[in-house]
Amino acid sequence: MHLPAPLLAQEKLADIAAWPITDASRNDGQPVGYAFESVDFAPIPGYEGTPVNLLVVVDKLGNFVDVEVLEQHEPMFVFSGLGEGPLREFVKQYIGLNLAREILIASGSDSNQKLTIAGGGQRPVIDGISKATATVRIVHKSILSSALTVARTKLGLAGREPNRAPAIARSDLFERLDFAQLLQQGMVGHLLASSAEVDALFAGTEWADVGGDGQKGDDTPAVDLYFAYLNAPSIGRSLLGDEAYRELLTKLEVGQTALWIASAGSYSITDERFVPGGEPQRLALSQDGLPLEIHDLIFDMPTVPQAPHFEMARIFTVFSESGLDPGKPLDLSILITRAKGMVIPRIMEQPLHLKYVPPARLFSYPPSPSPAPEWLAAWRARTWDIGIISASLIALAVILSKPRMFAANPRRMQAVRITFLAFTLVFLGWYVQGQLSIVQITGAIKSLVAGRGLEIFLYDPISLMVIVFTLLTFFLWGRGAFCGWLCPFGALQEFVAMAARRLGLPQYQPPTKISVYFPYLRYGLLLLLCTVSLVAPRASEALVEVEPFKTAITVGFDRSWPFIAYALLLLIVGAFYFKFFCRVLCPLGAAMTLGGKLRRLDWVLRRRECGKPCQTCRARCDYDAIDRDGSIHYDHCFQCLDCVGVYHDTDRCAPLLLYKRKGKTIPLRILN
Structure with a gap:
């Protein structure tokens, strides 16, 4: 330290x-x-x-x-x-x-x-x-x-209520009171200090015998200070009169506080430095130990009836943003200043305090709002982002629940898919930082083991929305909703693959007897990361870099060259082997596959001709998710909906083409 x-x-x-x-x-x-x-x-x-x-x-x-x-x-x-x-x-x-x-x-x-x-x-x-x-x-x-x-x-701050709503002056309550009654009922605060009491403030110092503050060493009033809160009609109208009070209200901004301060003693509330409309150098206002700025309001003060003769009386204002609560005690200080020396004077200041608490009946007290949790501020700050993501998730739910509506027309399906993947990459990934990561799984494990809960997810509303949506889709369609539509890095890989095919780059498809073992590498990485996060949490910080998500999406390739080189290498390999990282290395994808085991729907329709003999869908599937017998391997399916489109397209589905050309033979039985 x-x-x-x-x-x-x-x-x-x-x-x-x-x-x-x-x-x-x-x-x-x-x-x-x-x-x-x-x-x-x-x-x-x-x-x-x-x-x-x-x-x-x-x-x-x-x-x-x-x-x-x-x-x-x-x-x-x-x-x-x-x-x-x-x-x-x-x-x-x-x-x-x-x-x-x-x-x-x-x-x-x-x-x-x-x-x-x-x-x-x-x-x-x-x-x-x-x-x-x-x-x-x-x-x-x-x-x-x-x-x-x-x-x-x-620090003695236990009594503070920073979240309590400030009291509001009751405009419906008015009592016509004279000055003596205002003093008696505490609506006007009063501080009286004699010359002897002022002298006592400087006793034992070299300023004890210095004049300048009106002291005479006796009971003659040196400080005779008055203070009142004018917004309350019973105080403001009684002190100023009805006409002047109405004029005052026209000068105040919404929520602004008006304070009346007057002095009748030999020590004034202002000095030669005071400028009308400015801040008084001799006065200081505070509440709960916190200073409040006060500014002079240029206003023609009427004579207060039945009041003593004031040497100075002015109205000061406090901005609405200051947090002043008129229903809580206020501390008005007047600084007594003494100077010694002519050329470079040595100055000493001593405050006198006036504690002011207006009667509670003058105010209404709104119910105190419950303190909003800190995570709620994160949601409020991202209202527009949340709205856009919500709309996109609803749109995706419609696409996946009504796949025939979009997939039957290949051009329509391609336009929908490219548009959504572009949105996922640019908006969800790069702009609102909604890329899910294995770090969220390892972090949750560490937090739960330490008994700290999962509150952290509430602070990232975009990621939480994607997580909740993904969890729900596990029960309906499996892992494909996230991996095929909502993963920004997956979208980036798909665009790289599209560009590679447009350029005519050769595409590598390993034999099934080899590719069938690829998922075990992903599962192995997932198991390794989860285990290390439990037994060696610090080491897991390095191992999670197997994901290129932070490099490619979160910081937009703004990292040191080894991380950029690794991410680019994965994208280059993906140009020749479709979505290489997703299908071979991604530990998050392995976790999604395990979650997809909860799937309740076999949402890809099949005909008896699928696989026997028709192999159209299997040959077109970039994810190798269709077995030779025509069955769907949902653990490998990214829900691109291509096979759904083929199934309903009479120009691409071989059985439908056959039915279209030759019709279907229906065996008949003749009844005697």
């Missing part, structure tokens, strides 16, 4: 897994913050099945001082993926933000963009990493969950 001087890390606490941070320039030895590892408080499994561990440092106000990546095994950031650089840049964006504020993650942003602030600096928005949205959400939740746990224990 590297902390800038004069900060020092002390011994780890016994009651909570955190290191107190002290300031060597202070003599009290009290912690000014805490450092901790996120895995001790929020061990949330990442995409690969193990938690991302981060070092988080927060100060006593809940501000992030530092965030560093200690350990991670996310596929996108290891083995020449994006590298750890983007992840380290991402977590650095938390520095300076306050954990009590809602921190939003921008979707689809480039990781090199700078921190942007919405709503005038009140709602932090940090840039995500477009190719690792699920990991980013997990890291975000790990940082906030661990920081809030420490904050509730050590």
Whole structure:
């Protein structure tokens, strides 16, 4: 842990897994913050099945001082993926933000963009990493969950309700009250400090005998401060009058708060630096320990009836984005400033605090919304993507459930298939990052063995939708729905094969007695990866690179040359041997084949002539999924629907051609 001087890390606490941070320039030895590892408080499994561990440092106000990546095994950031650089840049964006504020993650942003602030600096928005949205959400939740746990224990933030809806001033409630009644009922807050009390603030310092704040060392009022929340009609109309109150409401933006602040003592609420319409240098407003910016509203203040003579009275506003809750206590501070020296004066400031809590009856309190789970933000951020993918899955379900409608016409079928495969490659694969991977299986195994559950899948809505759809299709059609239609790398291989055939490249088809053993290689790789993920999780991170999906789809060939060379080699081999990787090496395809064993439908229709003697479909099948006897080997079928089209086409199906030309002989029996 590297902390800038004069900060020092002390011994780890016994009651909570955190290191107190002290300031060597202070003599009290009290912690000014805490450092901790996120895995001790929020061990949330990442995409690969193990938690991302981060070092988080927060100060006593809940501000992030530092965030560093200690350990991670996310596929996108290891083995020449994006590298750890983007992840380290991402977590650095938390520095300076306050954990009590809602921190939003921008979707689809480039990781090199700078921190942007919405709503005038009140709602932090940090840039995500477009190719690792699920990991980013997990890291975000790990940082906030661990920081809030420490904050509730050590920083006294347990009483905060960041998700509670702010109170709303009741417009239907009005009581005409004079100034004395407003004071008596707490609708106007009051702070009175004598000159002697102001002197006491500077007692024992070199500024004790310095003037300038109106002190006389007696009970003469030096600070006579008044404070009120004007949005509530009972307060606003009683202080300003009906006409001025209506004028005030026209000047306020939706959700903006108006505050009346006045002073009657010798120490004013403004100084010579104050500019109408600007921020008052002597005043500071906070709620729950968090500062709130206030700005002067240029407004003709009427005389408040039956009130004392005010030396200064002004209206200040708070932006709606600030999160101010008028139903909770407010802290208004007035800074008493004393300066010593003429050329380069030495300045000391001491605050006086006015605690203000308006009566609860002035407000209505909306029910507190239940905190939305972090994964829900990922779904909301990808509404359009989810809608498009949903429509495409519905379209695919129609194609596969009504294959004759599309496959009987070969041109129509070719157009439908090429269009859908292009969508799968470009949109599902490269754009929305929906390529499924064996990493999801090995990661699930690691997470379940560690007892952490499968929550990670909720953070990647696109992949989850494809997974759920694929699981459902296992029971209907087998493995072909995913492998033949929804795998982006499979689509890329198919386009390479189409181009190779257009170029007249020779196609290799191994003898059946050899190719029948190819699936065992896929099953062997699947078994190896699942076993290694259990007994040697770190080693599995390297072995999963047998898949070229990260190289070709996830990062779009933006990797080091060995990975690019491997992916290109597979595509080149696939140009001569149709879908070589899918049929020979793919461990994910092996898992899909096992899932396809759940199939309940024999959806490819057969005639008695199929295979005996007709071999048309078998000869046309690029996947070698039709046996010599005409039966369908569904474990090898990619559901391209070519044989379905042949079955219903009188110009391609040999039995139909025969029936068309010669008719069918129907034996008759003559009854006596």
